[in-house]
Amino acid sequence: MGSFSIWHWLIVLVVVLLLFGRGKIPELMGDVAKGIKSFKKGMGDDEAAPETKTVENKSEEAKDRS
Template sequence: MGGASIWHWIVVGLIVLLLFGRGKISEMMGDVAKGIKAFKKGMAEDDTPEAAPASASDKGKVIEHKATPAAEVDAKSSERKVG
């Protein structure tokens, strides 16, 4: 009485078939297959890059900044102090 023999598994299989029926098990397996396919399709869609914007107005404004050297900034600030 220790391990499960082949007869135990046959009895368990028959009970499962009686409870769920042959059609119900095949329907469940079909639903599982559809779920796996939908999951793979969703993962494939995540890997594809998004389309580039159609026009330049979608990108937004670009603000250009010109940095002034430190010497010019010091000269301007000293002129303000004197004058």
Template sequence: MGSLSIWHWLIVGVLVLVLFGGGKLSGLMGDAAKGIKAFKNGLKDDEDEVKTKKAEDEPKA
């Protein structure tokens, strides 16, 4: 009762392709990929800042 069969998913997929078209859908996926890359780079930059701050805060022997 709660699960959808493969036919339901196929119909939903066809409707999405008809509504959004191939070009819009690929553009949307490209934008999502750019967003994920920017998020990962932001996390990486934050980790680098933390490492450099810890290195600056440590007393030098």
């Protein structure tokens, strides 16, 4: 069971083509590529985002002191 013969691969290829059709496989690969690119872009946007600082409300502190 370690190695498959050419007949095993041909049968698998025929089954895949029957399930997905000739045009569907490239379309699926294109969708996968778009998803990967989108994911990488999202990860890059997270790293490039500037750090935000919180601003405390000074008027609340002034009211507490009076």
